[in-house]
Amino acid sequence: MNLTSLVRTSHITRTFTHSIKPISSSSSVSLSHTPTSLNPKPKTPLYLKPPIYTTSLSSLKKFQKWAKTLSSSVNASFKDSSNLHQELNWLLQDSLQNPNILQTHEENDNLVALRLKLDDLYDLWTQRIEKRRPFQYIVGCEHWRDLILSVEEGVLIPRPETELIVDLVNDVIKGGGENGDLGNGLWVDLGTGSGAIAIGIGRVLGDLGRVVGVDLSDVAVRVASYNVERYNLQDKISIKQGSWFEPLSEFKGQVAGLVSNPPYIPSGHIDGLQPEVGRHEPILALDGGDDGMSDLLHICNGAASMLKSGGFLAFETNGEDHCRFLFDHMETIHKESFCNLKIVPDFAGIQRFVTGFRS
Amino acid sequence: MDHMTRINFTSVIFATPDAGVSSETGVWAMQDFYSLRKEVEATSQRVKEIRDSAGLEQLGEELAKLETATASDSFWDDRTSAQQTLLALTDVKDKLNLLKEFQSQIDDAETIVNLTEEMEATDTALLEEAATIVKELNKALDKFELSQLLSGPYDKEGAVINITAGAGGTDAQDWADMLLRMYVRWGERQRYKTRVVEKSMGEEAGIKSATIELEGRYAFGYLSGEKGTHRIVRQSPFNAKGLRQTSFSGIEVMPLLPEDSLNVEIPEEDLQIGFSRAGGSGGQNVNKVETAVRITHIPTGVTVRCTEERSQLANKIKALSRLKAKLLVIAVEQRASEIKQIRGDTVKADWGQQIRNYVFHPYKLVKDVRTGYETTDIVSVMDGELDPFIKAYLRYKYSESMAN
Numbered sequence: 001m002n003l004t005s006l007v008r009t010s011h012i013t014r015t016f017t018h019s020i021k022p023i024s025s026s027s028s029v030s031l032s033h034t035p036t037s038l039n040p041k042p043k044t045p046l047y048l049k050p051p052i053y054t055t056s057l058s059s060l061k062k063f064q065k066w067a068k069t070l071s072s073s074v075n076a077s078f079k080d081s082s083n084l085h086q087e088l089n090w091l092l093q094d095s096l097q098n099p100n101i102l103q104t105h106e107e108n109d110n111l112v113a114l115r116l117k118l119d120d121l122y123d124l125w126t127q128r129i130e131k132r133r134p135f136q137y138i139v140g141c142e143h144w145r146d147l148i149l150s151v152e153e154g155v156l157i158p159r160p161e162t163e164l165i166v167d168l169v170n171d172v173i174k175g176g177g178e179n180g181d182l183g184n185g186l187w188v189d190l191g192t193g194s195g196a197i198a199i200g201i202g203r204v205l206g207d208l209g210r211v212v213g214v215d216l217s218d219v220a221v222r223v224a225s226y227n228v229e230r231y232n233l234q235d236k237i238s239i240k241q242g243s244w245f246e247p248l249s250e251f252k253g254q255v256a257g258l259v260s261n262p263p264y265i266p267s268g269h270i271d272g273l274q275p276e277v278g279r280h281e282p283i284l285a286l287d288g289g290d291d292g293m294s295d296l297l298h299i300c301n302g303a304a305s306m307l308k309s310g311g312f313l314a315f316e317t318n319g320e321d322h323c324r325f326l327f328d329h330m331e332t333i334h335k336e337s338f339c340n341l342k343i344v345p346d347f348a349g350i351q352r353f354v355t356g357f358r359s
Numbered sequence: 360m361d362h363m364t365r366i367n368f369t370s371v372i373f374a375t376p377d378a379g380v381s382s383e384t385g386v387w388a389m390q391d392f393y394s395l396r397k398e399v400e401a402t403s404q405r406v407k408e409i410r411d412s413a414g415l416e417q418l419g420e421e422l423a424k425l426e427t428a429t430a431s432d433s434f435w436d437d438r439t440s441a442q443q444t445l446l447a448l449t450d451v452k453d454k455l456n457l458l459k460e461f462q463s464q465i466d467d468a469e470t471i472v473n474l475t476e477e478m479e480a481t482d483t484a485l486l487e488e489a490a491t492i493v494k495e496l497n498k499a500l501d502k503f504e505l506s507q508l509l510s511g512p513y514d515k516e517g518a519v520i521n522i523t524a525g526a527g528g529t530d531a532q533d534w535a536d537m538l539l540r541m542y543v544r545w546g547e548r549q550r551y552k553t554r555v556v557e558k559s560m561g562e563e564a565g566i567k568s569a570t571i572e573l574e575g576r577y578a579f580g581y582l583s584g585e586k587g588t589h590r591i592v593r594q595s596p597f598n599a600k601g602l603r604q605t606s607f608s609g610i611e612v613m614p615l616l617p618e619d620s621l622n623v624e625i626p627e628e629d630l631q632i633g634f635s636r637a638g639g640s641g642g643q644n645v646n647k648v649e650t651a652v653r654i655t656h657i658p659t660g661v662t663v664r665c666t667e668e669r670s671q672l673a674n675k676i677k678a679l680s681r682l683k684a685k686l687l688v689i690a691v692e693q694r695a696s697e698i699k700q701i702r703g704d705t706v707k708a709d710w711g712q713q714i715r716n717y718v719f720h721p722y723k724l725v726k727d728v729r730t731g732y733e734t735t736d737i738v739s740v741m742d743g744e745l746d747p748f749i750k751a752y753l754r755y756k757y758s759e760s761m762a763n
Binding site: 080082083085086087090100103104105134135136143144145146147156157159160161162163261263264265269273274276277281285286316317318319320346347348350352 | 547552553554555557558559560632634636638640641642643644645646647648649650666667668669670671672673
């Protein structure tokens with residue numbers, strides 16, 4: 001019921017979205033909606049669909065063999081960027097009621113329960129190989145930290161690098177100390193997408209802690225709300241639709257923590273992206289303007305008035321130069337507003353995050 | 360013994376070859392008797408071996424020592440040590456009783472066989488009794504032997520096998536794949552829940568690495584001796600000239616321990632955690648599904664890797680629990696009371712030792728370097744017929760430990 005109320009809210013908000021100033025040229029990419037499918041329900045991840053279809057074990061093995069052959073036909077750069085063997089196993093794992101069935105060497109006509117039609121399985125794998133459709137959209141979910149998040153076209157697939165933001169927040173909360181009880185305060189995730197960071201943070205906050213996730217895209221708002229509901233965190237996390245700080249005016253100066261993984265890829269790099277990313281993921285969540293910094297700088301400028309004194313912030317960047325640029329910007333232009341600024345590398349050693357506190 | 364006194368000699372029926380139908384049953388009964396006699400002889404030999412290797416004399420001495428200790432006036436002064444002594448006493452007594460029981464059982468069976476021979480007659484009920492004794496005795500002997508050979512602290516747990524292709528490209532990767540199949544088949548024969556949880560494919564053929572999880576009692580106890588380097592000699596199927604080729608693959612075996620039993624704390628600074636890089640600028644630029652995590656325990660150099668989980672955090676958690684399991688096993692091997700005492704320099708040598716040769720060409724032979732056990736039936740071995748090798752190693756390990 002909470003979901004319906006959230007969806008209804010987003011529906012109302014949506015009617016105002018045309019008045020919102022586009023944050024970058026890319027936001028002109030419209031998410032096509034016909035009046036009848038104005039608010040389609042978020043897609044259920046494959047692994048949660050009921051196993052109402054059946055096929056024989058031998059047909060399934062035939063599919064597996066076919067899919068393996070198709071995988072081996074791909075070019076070297078595709079092979080380098082993906083572990084198709086593992087993806088196929090995971091696809092089967094999500095499709096089958098009893099995935100262990102494939103561990104046997106037998107091939108017989110025993111029936112196997114599936115969560116989708118065998119034909120659809122062929123279709124999905126063809127899309128994966130020929131269209132380079134991301135694996136996570138195919139199975140409708142992404143395993144991120146200890147969460148399984150629903151994802152679909154129109155919402156960015158959360159990246160493993162971003163998992164670290166939750167750890168950074170957790171460290172700050174558990175550190176306690178001079179900044180007061182941040183864990184029981186209000187947190188904001190700008191550009192929440194699937195809701196990954198918001199949910200990650202929601203699960204480490206104290207009993208009184210709350211999170212607001214904001215996104216401009218209808219799909220993201222729907223998917224994030226669905227994920228929040230799936231983890232039964234409706235009382236802790238709310239998802240609002242709008243551009244960055246717009247839906248948050250009531251919280252000015254009260255925010256205990258502000259985090260964001262905004263679009264940060266320079267517009268000129270979009271064409272050269274890995275096909276899974278460039279062709280399939282929402283450009284709204286990727287394109288950060290000419291230098292990739294426009295959204296980061298916008299958020300940075302607004303953060304000072306949103307955060308309360310002692311409040312924490314963490315931003316993800318395109319890495320290295322971008323990260324240092326943002327750090328320098330905050331240290332010089334906003335030197336009155338922020339303190340204890342830090343550059344934090346990701347697990348691959350790339351300078352990725354800027355963290356700090358509101359003075 | 361009691362039932363021997365109850366033998367009713369009048370019930371002994373003589374084999375009567377001249378009596379039509381009954382001659383037929385008589386012949387069958389004689390055949391049954393011969394096979395029973397053979398079984399009794401074999402079991403008797405087995406009882407002797409087990410009693411010998413159990414060290415009856417030592418057990419007797421230990422019993423005397425423990426009994427003296429319990430008789431001492433100051434015995435109950437230290438309650439904890441008193442409890443321990445009593446437990447040890449019960450253990451030794453139980454073991455001695457069991458060994459005595461084996462002997463008396465086989466004596467009974469032998470008496471029946473001897474009697475039947477002397478009387479030149481078969482008493483079906485009596486022979487059936489002997490057959491039952493032998494059958495039950497063998498079961499008990501199996502159990503006893505197992506408890507002796509598999510008495511390590513983690514032996515009754517499930518197991519994780521890690522296979523890594525050695526240097527040498529496609530040939531070694533194909534060999535790793537053959538070993539993967541061999542262990543999966545073995546696991547299935549044992550009716551263990553056997554799952555290949557991770558497999559990293561080779562460029563042309565075979566695998567670079569794989570991980571198998573086997574759930575079931577004593578999987579680790581049986582497999583622990585498989586760790587080491589396995590060497591193959593064959594004509595290379597990947598070489599047009601079919602030259603003779605030697606390849607290696609490394610096998611690691613760890614117990615599959617439940618999370619809550621891993622109450623070992625490893626200081627954060629002792630761990631070096633590496634992640635598979637997304638490549639390029641990472642972040643939003645790249646969508647890579649695989650999130651492999653590799654953890655090295657710096658003081659010992661022990662390394663584990665986990666790629667099968669679908670999130671980085673999950674891989675990290677699993678890698679850490681595998682690392683703990685591996686360190687616990689190494690600690691037991693080195694008789695170290697805690698992980699801090701593990702000598703890293705010897706770990707590498709121990710775990711990389713060449714343990715078995717599989718020769719496909721110019722002749723066929725599988726030979727274990729440690730036990731000397733060998734067979735020419737290489738096809739069966741590759742189909743998972745590993746029990747003779749495993750049992751030979753367990754006996755070898757047991758006798759080594761007795762010798763020390």
